[in-house]
Amino acid sequence: MTQGRFVEAETAARRAKLIKLRREGVPYDDPRIMGLGYATPGAARKDLTRALQNHHEDEAAEASVYRQQENERLDALLAAVWDKATTPSPVFNKDREIVAEEIDLKAVDTVIRLIDRRAKLNGLDMPVAFEVSGPGGGAVRLDHVTLPELNQLIATAGEPDGSDETDNEDLRYVDEDEDEDDHGDTA
Template sequence: MPVAVPVHLHRRSGADMSGPKRSSRSRAAGAVVAERRAKAVRMKVSGARLEDIAAALGYNSVNHVSVDIKRALAANLREQSAATEEYIAIEMLRLDELLFAVWEEAMAGSPRHVELGVRIVEARRRLFPTQQVVALTTVESEILRLESELAARRPVTGEIEAE
């Protein structure tokens, strides 16, 4: 069992403060495990049986192969999730900037800017297609109110607009 070493002894000034450093031996062992897991996943995808994977890659048991494949897939999902979250955050910032750019004119009643604001809000919602919007934000509510007001000012089809 490893001996607990105070965290401050693992850190060097200016170094990453996220946690203890791994030894080069530990990193190498981790790389070997990651490579074997990747090979196991590739073999499984190509249709190999767990028994064949265990024999080819030197696993002690079929269960260990199964566990390694599950761990590799879980790690991949975490990486994809982190990348997706980063993408969504960047897109949200861009859309917020765009909304900010048209907001003043939209609040002044400019039909074009209200329309642009509504489109931006809709684009923000599309970033979360599986989630239902439970409550609208103040900004979104105000844009929808202005859109309704604008729609009420438009003449009904078939009527002649008085000038």
């Protein structure tokens, strides 16, 4: 074993022991951790961060390889069904005469599902935007909301503005600190 590989193996073994001790809740300044060869608790903390980062990079590399393999499989499946989905085929009557040409709708559905799967695999789909707004389209105040008020807000969510012209005191959120300036002093 070369010197470099020996050091790598030693570092990996030390980090494995460090991770085990930290999972058990052992503090960084404990003699068991310091006995692993760390000069300070900060050095042990930094080494743990490096170990976790290296592990994360290894996981990301594995995920990238998996994603590539899945994309190649989807490519093969898509190539196998593409012609059926895009090229019209003859439609015969009972006398075996061509009466029309149609594309294979099952193949089209398969292509759409394969494309959808690829978009999900590669994160191509845009996230769905969701916004909750208060009366008149303004912000919903949640800093002084009681559970019954929140439940009523949830129950009425989705109603168009102006659908209920009555003033609903239960849904009116008042800033109880509105008479105070930024330092908590009353004006």
